[in-house]
């Protein structure tokens with residue numbers, strides 16, 4: 001839904017550069033890494049929803065690499081205000097986001 005509204009932002013050369021850079025720096029899904037799973041990231045996601053804010057959109061520190069599964073599950077829940085936690089390798093829950 002939000003994605004289609006800002007769809008044009010993802011077509012820019014600036015975004016394509018940012019996305020490539022992010023995947024070069026972190027080619028693995030960051031949520032999977034929490035539980036020491038190694039999964040190739042397919043989606044470059046904004047940590048804080050940019051909602052069309054160009055500064056947030058283009059802030060390299062606001063980016064994270066996710067696998068498609070996590071982008072489509074955990075991340076969607078978070079964007080709807082739900083807390084998502086995983087059990088870390090030490091047995092304690094870790095809140096994501």
Ligand SMILES: [Zn+2]
Nearest residue numbers: 029032067070
């Ligand atoms: Zn993942």
